[in-house]
Amino acid sequence: MAKKYLDNADMARAISRVDGRAKVMGAAKYAAEVQLPDLTYAVLVESSIGQGTITSLDTKKAEWAPGVISVISHLNTPGVPEYKLENQDVIQKQLRVFDDANIYFNGQPIAVVIADTLERAQYGASLVKATYKKENHLTNLESNLSRAAVPKKAKADPKGFTSDFIRGKAGAYKDAAVQVEEEYIQPSEVHHPMELHSIIANWEAADKLTLVDKTQGSQQTAASISKSFQLPVENVKVLATYVGGAFGSALRVWPHEIVAILAAKKVQKPVKLVLSRNQMSYMVGYRPHTLQKVALGASKDGKLVGISHESYGKTSMYEEFTENVLQMTRMMYDVPNIDTKYRIVPLNVSTPAPMRGPGEATGSFALECAMDELSYKLNIDPVELRLINYAAEDPDKKMAWSSNYLKECYRLGAEKIGWNKRKAEAGTVQDGEWKVGYGVATGTFGAFRSAATVKATYKADGSLLLQSAIADIGPGTATAMTAIAAENLGIPPEKIVFQLGNSTFPKAPMQGGSNSLATVGSATVAVCTNLKVELAKLAAQQKSGWNNAVPDHVKISGADLVNSDETSAKVSLASLFSQSGQLEMVISGSAAQGDEKNKYSFYSYSVHFIEAHVHELTGVVRIKNAVSVVDCGTVVSPKTARSQLMGGIVGGIGMALMEEAVIDDRTGRTVNASFGDYHVPVNADIPQMEMLFVNERDEHLNPMGSKGLGEVVIIGVAPAVANAVYNATGIRVRHLPITPDKLI
Numbered sequence: 253m254a255k256k257y258l259d260n261a262d263m264a265r266a267i268s269r270v271d272g273r274a275k276v277m278g279a280a281k282y283a284a285e286v287q288l289p290d291l292t293y294a295v296l297v298e299s300s301i302g303q304g305t306i307t308s309l310d311t312k313k314a315e316w317a318p319g320v321i322s323v324i325s326h327l328n329t330p331g332v333p334e335y336k337l338e339n340q341d342v343i344q345k346q347l348r349v350f351d352d353a354n355i356y357f358n359g360q361p362i363a364v365v366i367a368d369t370l371e372r373a374q375y376g377a378s379l380v381k382a383t384y385k386k387e388n389h390l391t392n393l394e395s396n397l398s399r400a401a402v403p404k405k406a407k408a409d410p411k412g413f414t415s416d417f418i419r420g421k422a423g424a425y426k427d428a429a430v431q432v433e434e435e436y437i438q439p440s441e442v443h444h445p446m447e448l449h450s451i452i453a454n455w456e457a458a459d460k461l462t463l464v465d466k467t468q469g470s471q472q473t474a475a476s477i478s479k480s481f482q483l484p485v486e487n488v489k490v491l492a493t494y495v496g497g498a499f500g501s502a503l504r505v506w507p508h509e510i511v512a513i514l515a516a517k518k519v520q521k522p523v524k525l526v527l528s529r530n531q532m533s534y535m536v537g538y539r540p541h542t543l544q545k546v547a548l549g550a551s552k553d554g555k556l557v558g559i560s561h562e563s564y565g566k567t568s569m570y571e572e573f574t575e576n577v578l579q580m581t582r583m584m585y586d587v588p589n590i591d592t593k594y595r596i597v598p599l600n601v602s603t604p605a606p607m608r609g610p611g612e613a614t615g616s617f618a619l620e621c622a623m624d625e626l627s628y629k630l631n632i633d634p635v636e637l638r639l640i641n642y643a644a645e646d647p648d649k650k651m652a653w654s655s656n657y658l659k660e661c662y663r664l665g666a667e668k669i670g671w672n673k674r675k676a677e678a679g680t681v682q683d684g685e686w687k688v689g690y691g692v693a694t695g696t697f698g699a700f701r702s703a704a705t706v707k708a709t710y711k712a713d714g715s716l717l718l719q720s721a722i723a724d725i726g727p728g729t730a731t732a733m734t735a736i737a738a739e740n741l742g743i744p745p746e747k748i749v750f751q752l753g754n755s756t757f758p759k760a761p762m763q764g765g766s767n768s769l770a771t772v773g774s775a776t777v778a779v780c781t782n783l784k785v786e787l788a789k790l791a792a793q794q795k796s797g798w799n800n801a802v803p804d805h806v807k808i809s810g811a812d813l814v815n816s817d818e819t820s821a822k823v824s825l826a827s828l829f830s831q832s833g834q835l836e837m838v839i840s841g842s843a844a845q846g847d848e849k850n851k852y853s854f855y856s857y858s859v860h861f862i863e864a865h866v867h868e869l870t871g872v873v874r875i876k877n878a879v880s881v882v883d884c885g886t887v888v889s890p891k892t893a894r895s896q897l898m899g900g901i902v903g904g905i906g907m908a909l910m911e912e913a914v915i916d917d918r919t920g921r922t923v924n925a926s927f928g929d930y931h932v933p934v935n936a937d938i939p940q941m942e943m944l945f946v947n948e949r950d951e952h953l954n955p956m957g958s959k960g961l962g963e964v965v966i967i968g969v970a971p972a973v974a975n976a977v978y979n980a981t982g983i984r985v986r987h988l989p990i991t992p993d994k995l996i
Contacts, residue, residue, distance in 0.1 A: 256946075256947050256948065257660075257664060257881075257944055257945060257946050257947050258887055258890055258893075258944065258945040258947050259942070259943075259944050260894070260942060260943060262890060263890040263891050263893065263894035263943070263945075264891070264894075265890075266889065266890035266891040267731060267734070267735055267745055267889060267891060268731075268891060269728050269730075269731050269891070269892060270730050270731045270734050270745070270748075270749075270750070271494075271724075271730055271731070275494070280493075280494045281493070281494065282447050282450070282466070282494050282495070282496050283447075283450040283451060283452065283464045283465055283466045283492070284447075284448065284450035284452075284524065284526045286452055286464045288452060288454060288522040289522075290521045290522060291452070291521070291522045291523075291524055292321060292366050292367065292368060292515075292519060292521050292522065292523050292524070293366065293367055293368070293369060293370040293372075293373045293523070293524050293525075294364050294365065294366045294373060294511065294512060294515045294523050294524065294525040295364065295365050295367075295370070295373040295374050295376070295377040295525075296361045296363075296364050296377065296508065296511065296525070296527075296531070297325075297361070297362055297363035297364065297365065297377050297380045297382075298358075298359045298360060298361060298362065298531075299355045299357075299358060299359065299360040299361075299362050299382070299384075300358065300382070300384075301355055301358060301384050301386050301389070301920070302355070302357055302358040302389030302391065302600040302919065302920025302921075303355060303356065303357075303386070303387040303388065303389035303390075303569075303600045303920070304355050304384045304385050304386040304387040305353045305354055305355060305384065305385045306326070306353040306355065306362060306382050306383070306384055307353075307383050307384060307385050308382070308383045309325050309326075309327060309362070309363065309380070309381075309382050309383075310380070310381040310382075311323040311325065311327075311363065311379075311380050313379040313380075313381075314365055314376040314377065314379040314380045315376075317367075317372065317375060317376045317379060318372060319367040319368040319369055319372030319373075319376075320365060320366070320367045320372060320373070320376040321366045321367055321368065321519050321521075322365075322366045322515070322518050322519050323363060323364070323365050323366075323376070323380065324350065324363065324364050324366070324511075324514060324515060324518055325350055325362060325363040325364075326350045326351060326352055326353055326362075329350040329351075329514060330514050330517045330518050331514075332348070332349075332351070332480050332481065332510060332514070333480070333481055333482040334479060334480040334481070334482065335348050335351050345571055346504075346505070346507070346571065346603075347360070347507050347568075347570055347571070347602075347603070348570075349361055349507040349510050349511055350362075350363075350511070350514065355384065356568060356569045356570050356600060356602075357389075357534070357568065357569075357600050357601050357602050357920065358389070358600070358919060358920035358921045358922075359531070359534045359535070359602070359921065359922070360602070361507055361508065361511060361535075362382060363377075363380050363382075364377075364511050364514075364515055364525075365377040365380065366515050366518070366519050366523060389600035389920045390599050390600050391599050391600055391601060391915045391917050391920045392599075392915075392917045393541045393542075393543060393564070393565075393566045393597055393599065394437075394543060396597055396599060397543070397564055397597060399597050399598060399599075400564050400595035400596065400597050401595060401596060401597070401598070402416075402595065403572050403574045403594070403595075403596050404572055405572065405574055406574075406594065413576050413578065413579050413594075414574045414594045415594070416591075416592070416593050416594075417578070417582065417590070417591065417592045417593075418590070418591045419582070419587075419588070419589065419590045419591075419647075419648075420558070420588045420589035420590065421558065421589045422560070422589075422591035423547075423558070423560055423591065424549065424557055424558025424560075424588075424589030424591075425547045425548055425549025425557060425558035425559060425560055425589075426547075426549065426558075427549065427557060427558070428548075428549025428550050428551060428557035428558060429549075429550070429551055429552050430549065430550050430551070430552060430626065430629050430630055431547065431548065431549045431550075431629075432546070432547065432548045432549075432622050432625045432626045432629060433545075433546075433547040433548075434545075434546060434547075434621075434622060434625065434986055435543060435544065435545050435546075435986060436543075436544045436546065436617060436618035436621060436622075436986045436987070437541075437542070437543050437544075437986065437987040437988065438539070438541065438542045438544070438614045438617055438618075438988055439541050439911075439912040439913065439914075439987075439988060439989070440538050440539060440540060440541045440566075440604075440912070440913040440915075441538060441539035441607060441907060441911045441912070441913065442532065442533045442538045442539075442911070442913050442925075442930060443498065443499040443500060443501035443532070443536065443537065443538065443605075443607055444529075444532060444533075444927070444930065444932060445496055445497025445498050445499060445501065445725075446496050446497050447466060447495065447496025447497055448466075448526050448527050448528070448529065448532060449466050449501070449502065449506070449508065449526070449527045449532065449535070449536050450465075450466050450524070450525070450526040450527070451463060451464065451465045451466065451508065451509050451512045451524070451525055452464040452465075452512070452522055452523070452524045453509075453512040453513045453515070453516035453522065453523050453525075454516060454522040454523075455516050455517055455520070459483055459484070459487055460483075460487045460488075461477065461481070461483060461487065461488050461489070461513065462488075462489045462490075462491070463477070463488070463489070463490045463491065463509075463513070464491045464492075465490055465491070465492055465509065466492065466495055466496075466498070466502050467490060467492045467495070467502045467723065468492075468495065468498050468500075468502040468503050468723050468725055468762050468763045468764050469503070469721075469723060469760075469761065469762030469763065469764075470490040470491065470492050470721050470723060470753055470754060470755035470757075471490070471721045471755045471759065471760065472761075472762050473490045473492075473505055473509075473755070474488040474489065474490045474755040475488075476504070476505045477490075477505060477509075477513065480505070480510065481513065488755070489754075489755055489756060490754075490755040491753065491754055491755070492723050492753040492754075493752070493753040493754070494724075494753070495723055495724060495725045495726070495753070496726075497725055497726050498725040498726075499607055499608045499725075499903075500537070500605055500606035500607045500608060500610060500764060501532075501536040501537050501605055501607070502536070502725070503605065503606055503762060503764050504537075504605070506535060506536050506537075507535065508525055508527055508531075508535060508536075509525075511525065512524075512525040529925075529926055529927060530922075530925040530926055531925075532925075533913055533922050533924075533925035533926075533930065534601070534602045534913075534922050534925065535602060536605065537602070537603060537604050537605020537606075537607070538602075538604055538605065538607065538913055539604065539607035539610075539613075539614065540565040540566050540567065540573065540575070540604035541565070541566045542563060542564065542565040542566075542577065542614050543563075543564045543565075544561065544562065544563050544564070544577070544614075544615070544617075544618035545560075545561070545562040546559070546560070546561050546562075546581075546618045546619060546622040547559070547560040547561075547622075548622050548623065548625075548626050550626055550630060552630065553640070554630050554632045554636070554637050554640040554641070555640060555641065556585055556586070556587040556641050557587075557588070557589060558587065558588070558589035558590065558591075559581055559585075559587050559589070559590045559591075559619075560590075560591050560592075561578055561581045561590075561591075561592045561593075561615075561618070561619065562592070562593040562594075562595070563577040563578055563592075563593070563594050563595070563614075563615070563618075564595050564596075564597055565577065565594075565595075565596055565597070565604070565614075566596070566597050566598075566599050566601060566604070567596045567597065567598055567599070567601075567603065567604060568598065568599070568600075568601055568602055568603040568604075569598050569599065569600060570603075571603045572596060572598075573596070573603050573604045573605070574594070574596060575604075575606060575610045575611030575614070576610065576611035576612060576615070577594065577611045577612075577614050577615040578592040578594055578611075578615055579611070579612065579615070579648075579698075580612050580615050580616055580619060580695075580696055580967075581615060581619050582647075582648040583643070583646050583647060583648040583649070583696070583853070583855070584619070584643065584694065584696055585638075585641040585642070585643055585647075586641050586642065586643040586644070586647055587641065587647065600920050601915070601920075606764065608900070608903060608962070608963060608966050609695070609697065609900075609963045609964070609965075609966040609967040610963070612695070612696065612697050612963070612967045613695075613904075613907070613963075613966050613967045613968075613970070616693065616694070616695055616696075616967050616968050616970075616971055617907075617970050617971045617974070617988065618971075619971075620693035620694060620968060620971035620972070620975070621693075621971045621974050621975060621984075621986065623637060623638065623693075624691065624692075624693070624971070624974075624975040624978065625984065628678070631676065633676070634691075634692050634975065635662050635666055635671065635692055638662065638692075638694060639659065639662065642658065642659065645853075646853035646855075648853075649853045651851070651852060651853040652851075652852055652853065653852065653853055653854075653855065654699070654848070654852035654853065654854045654855075654950050654951070654952040654953055654959075655883070655885060655948060655949075655950040655951070655952070655959070656855070656857065656883070657857070657883040657946040657948050658694070658857050658859065658883065660881075660883070660946050660948070661857060661858070661859040661881040661882070661883055661946060662692075662859055662881075664881045664944055664946070665692070665859045665860075665861045665879050665880070665881040665944070666692075666861065668861070668879045668881075668942050668944065669690065669861035669862075669863060669877060669879040669942075670863075671690060671692075671861065673690070674689075674690035674979065675979075678978055678979050678980070678981065678982040679979075679980065679981050679982035681980070682868075683865065685867055685868055685869065686865040686866065686867055686868070686874070687865065687866045687867075687868055687980040687981050688863070688864075688865055688876075688980055689863075689864050689865075689866070689976045689977060689978065689979030689980025689981065690861065690862065690863055690864075690976055690979055691861070691862045691864065691971075691972045691973060691974065691975030691976030691977070691978070691979055692859065692860065692861050692862075692972055692975060693859075693860055693968040693969070693970075693971035693972035693975060694857070694858070694859050694860075694968050695857065695858035695859070695860065695964050695965075695966075695967030695968030695969070696855050696856065696857050696858070696964065696967065697766055697855065697856055697960060697963040697964040697967055698765075698766075698854060698855055698856075698960070699766065699770065699854035699855055699856050699884075699885075699950070699953055699959035699960045700765055700766065700767040700770065700771075700854070700960060701767055701770040701771050701774065701844075701845045701953055701954055702761045702767055702771045702844065702845060703759065703761075703771070703842070703843070703844035703845070704720060704722070704758070704759055704760045704761065704771045704772045704774070704775040704842070704843060704844075705720070705758035705759045705760075705775055705840055705841065705842040706718055706719065706720045706733075706758060706772065706775040706776050706778070706779045706840065706841050706842075707719045707720070707757070707758045707779070707838070707839075707840045708779045708780070708782075708783055708837075708838070708839050708840070708841070709836055709837070709838050710783055710836060710837045710838075710839075711835065711836040711837075712825070712826065712829040712834070712835055712836065714743070714747055714808075714811070714825065715747050715748075715749070716737060716741070716743055716747060716748045716749070717748075717749050717751065718733060718734075718737060718748065718749070718750045718751070718776065718779070719750075719751045719752070719754075719757045719758060720733070720750070720751075720752050720757055720758055720760045720772050720775065720776075721752065721753070721754060721755055721756075721757040721758060721759060721760040722752050722753075722760035722761070722763060722768055722771075722772045723752065723753050723762070723763040724752055724753065724763065725763055726899075727763075727768070727892060727895075727896050727961075727962050728889060728891075728892030728895065728896075729750075729752060729763065729768055729769075729772070730750040730751075730752060731889050731891075731892050732769055732773065732888050732889040732892060733750045733772060733773065733776050734748045734750050735888055735889045736773050736776045736777060736780075736888060736956060737750075737776055737780055740776075740777055740780035740781070740784075741780050741783065741784070741807065741808050742807035742808040742809055743808050758775075758840060759842075760772055760775075765960070765963065766856065766959075766960025766961060766962045766963045766964065767960060768962075769888060769956070769958055769960070769961070770953055770954045770956075770958060770959070770960060771843070771954075773888065773954060773955075773956050773958065774843035774954045774955055774956070775841050775842055775843045776841070777841070777843070777954075777955045777956065778841030778842060778843045779839060779840060779841025780841070781803045781804075781841065782839050782840070782841045783837065783839050783841075784801075784803045784806040785803055786837060786839060787806070787808075787813055787825075787828060787837075788801040788803070788806055788813075788815075790828040790831065790832055791813055791815075791821070791823045791828060793831065794823055794827065794828075794831070795821050795823060797815065797818035797820065797821030798815060798818070798821055798823070801815050801817070801818075801821075802817065805817050808825065809822075811824060811825055811826065812824055812825060813825055813828065843954075848952045848953065851952070852952050854950075854952070854953055854959065855959075856882065856883060856884045856885075856959040856960050856961065856963075856964040857882070857883040857964065858880060858881070858882045858883075858900075858964045858965060858967060858968055859880070859881050859968070860878070860879075860880045860901070860904070860968045860969045860972040861877075861878070861879040861880070861972065862875060862877070862878055862969075862972040862973050862975075862976040863875070863876045863877035863878075863976060864876065864973060864976035864977050864979075864980050865980065866977060866980045866981050866995060869996070870992055870996065871991075871992030871993065871994070871995035871996040872992050873909055873973075873977060873990060873992075873995070874939075875905055875909075875937070875938070875939050875973065876939055877939055877940075877941075877942075878901050878905075878939055878941045878942070879941070879942040879943075879944070880897055880900070880901055880941070880942075880943055880944070880965070880969070881944045881945070881946065882897060882943075882944070882945050882946070882961065882964060882965060883945075883946045883948065883959075884945065884958060884959045884960065884961040884964065885948070885949055885950035885953065885956075885957050885958040885959040886947060886948075886949045886950070886956055886957035886958050887945045887947050887958070888956055888958055890945075893945065893961060894943050896961050896962055896965055897943040897945075897961075897965045898941060898943060899965070899966075900964075900965025900966035900967075900969065901938075901941055901943070901965070901966075901969055902933050902938055903966045903969070904966045904968070904969020904970050904972075904973070905933050905937060905938065905969065905973060906931075906932050906933045906937075907966070907969065907970040907988065907989070908969065908970040908971075908973035908974060908988060908989060908990055909933075909937070909973065909989050909990050909991070910931035910932065910933065910937075910989050910991070911930070911931065911932060911988075911989060912924075912930075912988070912989050913925075913930065970988065973990070974986075974988075974990060977990055977995070981995055983995055
C-alpha cells in the first residue's frame with residue numbers, strides 16, 4: 253500500500269512561502285514601519301498601583317517639554333462615544349480607557365503623551381506624575397479561590413462550554429477500582445510575538461478613519477472601532493498587510509488602540525503608538541493562570557468509569573474572560589460518566605486573551621497528565637490506555653466524527669519515537685549522568701468553518717489576482733490560498749498573487765480558532781469554479797464541445813483552456829479575451845458552512861511523543877527527541893503546515909519547561925516583563941523534530957478535505973513533556989513550568 257502520510261522529507265519539497273522573500277529581504281512593511289506625512293508619536297503613561305483612584309495628575313512639565321504636542325488623560329479626553337451609551341453590558345466588556353479615575357491593575361494606561369519624535373514622547377511620559385488613593389489589590393489566584401464565580405456567559409447559556417455539565421453520574425470516579433485525584437496548575441503565559449503591538453491612527457475627515465494596525469481581523473477591528481466611535485463601518489479602513497505573529501493577542505481591540513485613535517483626534521495628525529516589550533506582558537492579554545482539579549476512575553482493565561474536572565481561571569475586575577478548558581474532557585474518551593465545573597476569579601490584573609490552543613492547551617495538561625498517572629496505577633502502557641478508551645463517535649454530541657485517525661497517529665508516533673524503548677517503571681533508564689524517559693499526550697481542537705468571499709481578477713496575460721480581508725499572522729495563508737488556486741485552475745503558483753489584510757477586501761473571518769484555511773480556502777475554490785464556468789461560457793461561443801463543460805474537468809494549461817471530457821475542445825485563452833473585448837475578468841466566489849455541522853462532529857487531532865533527559869544532579873531537562881503526528885485532513889500546503897507544527901512543538905516545550913509570567917503580589921506588578929526575564933525556548937532547547945501528518949481526507953468540512961491546524965499543534969505538547977519527565981525521574985510535576993528546582 254502506498255504511503256499517504258507526510259513526513260519531514262515530503263514537506264521539504266513543497267511550495268515555499270509566497271511572501272517569504274519580501275519578509276527576509278525587508279520589503280514587507282509591518283504596522284510600525286509605515287510612514288505618513290506629519291506623523292506623530294504616542295507613549296503611554298501607566299499606573300503604579302494595583303487598585304484605587306487617581307487623586308491628582310500633574311502633566312504640566314510634560315506639556316512644556318520640547319516637541320510635546322499634547323497630553324491626554326481622563327481629565328481632557330475627547331471621549332469615546334460608545335462609553336456614553338446606556339447599555340452597560342456592552343461597554344463593560346473592555347477597559348474604558350481614560351473614562352474615569354479608577355485603577356484596576358498595575359500598569360493600566362492613565363495618560364498618553366504625543367510628540368513630534370518618539371524620544372521626545374518617551375521623555376514627556378516620564379514627566380507625568382500621578383498621586384493615588386490606594387486600595388488593597390488582589391492578584392494571587394490560589395489565595396482568592398473563595399472569590400470564584402460562575403461566569404455570566406454560563407448563566408446566559410446553560411448548555412455552553414462554561415456551564416456546569418453532567419453526563420451520567422457526577423463523581424462516578426469514586427466507584428471505580430482505580431482512581432487518580434490531583435490538582436494541576438498552569439501559570440500565566442505571555443504571547444510575546446516578535447512584532448510588538450503597533451497602530452497608526454489617521455483621521456482623514458471628522459467621520460473617516462484609517463488605521464494601520466496589528467490585528468488578526470481587519471474587518472472585525474473596523475466593526476469594533478466603528479461601534480466605539482459611532483462611525484459608519486464603511487468609513488473605518490483597517491490595514492494589516494503583514495502581521496509578525498500574534499498567537500491570539502490581536503483578536504480584539506485593546507485600550508492602546510483606542511488611545512491612539514483618541515490621540516489622533518486630539519492633535520489632528522496621524523499618531524503612531526507602539527507598545528514596549530514590557531507592556532506586551534500585560535496590555536494585550538495572556539494565557540490565564542489556571543488551577544484544575546481532575547479525578548479519574550477506571551476498572552482494573554483500564555476502562556474509564558468516570559471523570560470529574562474543575563477549572564478555576566483568573567480574569568480582570570472589569571471583564572469576564574472565559575475559555576474552553578473542559579471541552580476536551582467531555583469528548584476525548586469514551587466515558588459514561590463525566591462532570592465538569594468552570595469558574596473564574598476576578599483579580600486586579602488586565603484581561604487575559606486567547607493564546608494558541610486557547611483553553612484546550614490548558615485543559616489537556618491536566619487531563620493528559622492525569623491519564624498518564626492512571627496508566628502507572630493500572631500498570632498499563634499509556635498509549636494502550638488511550639486506545640482502550642478510544643471514542644468511536646463523539647460522546648459529547650452523540651454524533652459521528654467527520655473523520656478521526658487518532659489510532660493512526662498513535663501508531664505512527666510510537667514507531668518513529670521508538671516507544672518500545674520506554675520502560676514501564678519510572679526512573680530506571682540512565683544515560684551517563686542523565687535519566688531518560690518517554691512521554692505521550694493527545695491533543696484535539698474543533699475544526700471550524702464560517703463564511704467568506706474571495707475576489708479574483710484574471711488577466712489576459714495569464715496572471716491571477718485574489719483578494720480577501722483575511723489576515724496572516726504567520727501560518728502562510730497567502731501560500732495556502734495560492735496552492736489551492738493553482739491546483740484548481742492549473743495556473744503556476746508564480747503567476748498568482750493573493751492579497752489580504754485590508755478591511756475593504758471581500759468578507760473573511762478573523763484569523764484565529766483554526767478556521768482560515770477551511771473558510772477562505774472554500775471561497776477560493778468557489779471563485780476558481782466560477783472563473784472556470786465563465787471561461788467555459790466564452791469557449792462555448794467558439795466550440796460546441798464546451799456547451800456542457802463540467803467545471804471540475806476544466807483547467808488552464810499554459811496558454812490554453814482545456815476540457816478533459818473533450819480533448820479536442822482546447823481553445824486559446826488569448827482568443828477568449830480578444831473575442832470578448834476584455835483585458836481582464838473580475839469575478840467573486842463565496843462559501844459558507846452548510847448543514848454538515850448538524851450531521852458530524854468536526855475535530856482535528858494531535859499526538860505528541862517526547863524523549864526527555866533529566867540531569868540527575870542539577871535537574872536540568874533536555875528534550876532529546878520530539879515526534880508529533882497530526883490528523884488535520886488533507887494537507888494543502890505541506891511546507892507551511894510543517895512550520896505550524898514545528899512552532900506548536902516549540903511553544904509547547906516553552907509552556908512545559910520555562911514560561912511563566914510572575915506577578916509580585918505585594919505591588920501587583922509583573923516582574924519579569926521582558927525577554928531577559930521571561931524565558932522562551934531558544935535553539936539550544938529544541939531538538940531535531942519529526943513532524944508527520946496522517947494526510948487522510950475529511951470528506952465533510954470543506955472541498956479541500958482539510959481540517960484546522962494552527963491550534964491543535966500545541967495542544968498536548970506540555971503534558972507529553974511532563975509525562976516524559978516523570979518516566980525519567982519518578983517525580984511528578986503538576987505545577988508548570990518544570991524547572992530544575994522541582995526535580996532536585
